[in-house]
Amino acid sequence: MNPLKHVAIIMDGNGRWGLKYRNSRNEGHREGINTLEKIIKESLKNNIKFLTLYAFSTENWKRPKNEISFLFKLLENFLQTKIKDLHNKNIKLKIIGTINFSKKINRLLQSSEKITSKNNKLQINLALNYGSKAELINAFKLINKNKEKITEKNLIRNLQTKNIPDPDILIRTGNTRRLSNFLLWQLAYTEIFFEKKLWPEFNESDFRKIINNYKKIKRNYGSI
Numbered sequence: 193m194n195p196l197k198h199v200a201i202i203m204d205g206n207g208r209w210g211l212k213y214r215n216s217r218n219e220g221h222r223e224g225i226n227t228l229e230k231i232i233k234e235s236l237k238n239n240i241k242f243l244t245l246y247a248f249s250t251e252n253w254k255r256p257k258n259e260i261s262f263l264f265k266l267l268e269n270f271l272q273t274k275i276k277d278l279h280n281k282n283i284k285l286k287i288i289g290t291i292n293f294s295k296k297i298n299r300l301l302q303s304s305e306k307i308t309s310k311n312n313k314l315q316i317n318l319a320l321n322y323g324s325k326a327e328l329i330n331a332f333k334l335i336n337k338n339k340e341k342i343t344e345k346n347l348i349r350n351l352q353t354k355n356i357p358d359p360d361i362l363i364r365t366g367n368t369r370r371l372s373n374f375l376l377w378q379l380a381y382t383e384i385f386f387e388k389k390l391w392p393e394f395n396e397s398d399f400r401k402i403i404n405n406y407k408k409i410k411r412n413y414g415s416i
């Protein structure tokens with residue numbers, strides 16, 4: 193049985209769900225929060241140590257203004273109402289990506305990280321304004337600036353995911369098979385599960401099925 197420490201998720205399909213059932217993409221994002229809460233609970237139950245969630249990519253800035261501001265309003269509301277609860281559950285929140293939003297959001301993200309910084313039951317890495325290519329370029333720039341050698345070890349130390357083990361599982365919901373600039377380096381040996389359901393339809397039982405299937409896989413890492 194494979195040990196399971198780290199699950200990464202591309203939460204895709206909110207827009208399509210919202211259009212289909214509520215005639216509004218934004219309502220799909222709102223519904224997506226419910227799934228997020230279910231998956232956090234299930235991660236705690238399964239003793240998962242790291243949950244990395246792709247919430248907003250560097251490319252998502254191309255979306256209509258109204259959708260972007262709705263997403264950040266949801267984020268603001270989520271943190272304001274749930275951070276205490278996350279803290280009480282011994283969950284640590286870490287942002288990966290570049291924090292350069294409104295002053296209010298920046299402060300809220302920084303204070304949420306600070307409040308939960310000593311927690312150690314589960315670490316949630318929220319990828320916001322995150323792009324893997326930008327992360328890699330930045331890591332190489334740091335290596336160059338510090339006159340370090342280009343080695344795997346030095347590269348890993350300069351990624352935003354330093355001190356986080358690579359994901360064991362990547363789940364992408366929404367019936368789309370691509371990585372969308374997410375953790376390209378870190379996913380080198382990750383087991384990937386593409387899920388037909390849209391993110392708001394995904395539930396604890398779907399998550400458990402993936403975990404059980406993952407546990408039975410023979411992971412070779414290039415060996416036999």
Ligand code: FPP
Nearest residue numbers: 203204205206207208224225247266267270
């Ligand atoms: C992708 O679905 C989803 C996003 C870009 C945003 C994910 C956000 C949430 C789950 C809720 C907000 C998160 C937090 C932490 C407050 P899509 O819009 O690309 O769906 P589509 O492929 O159907 O258009």
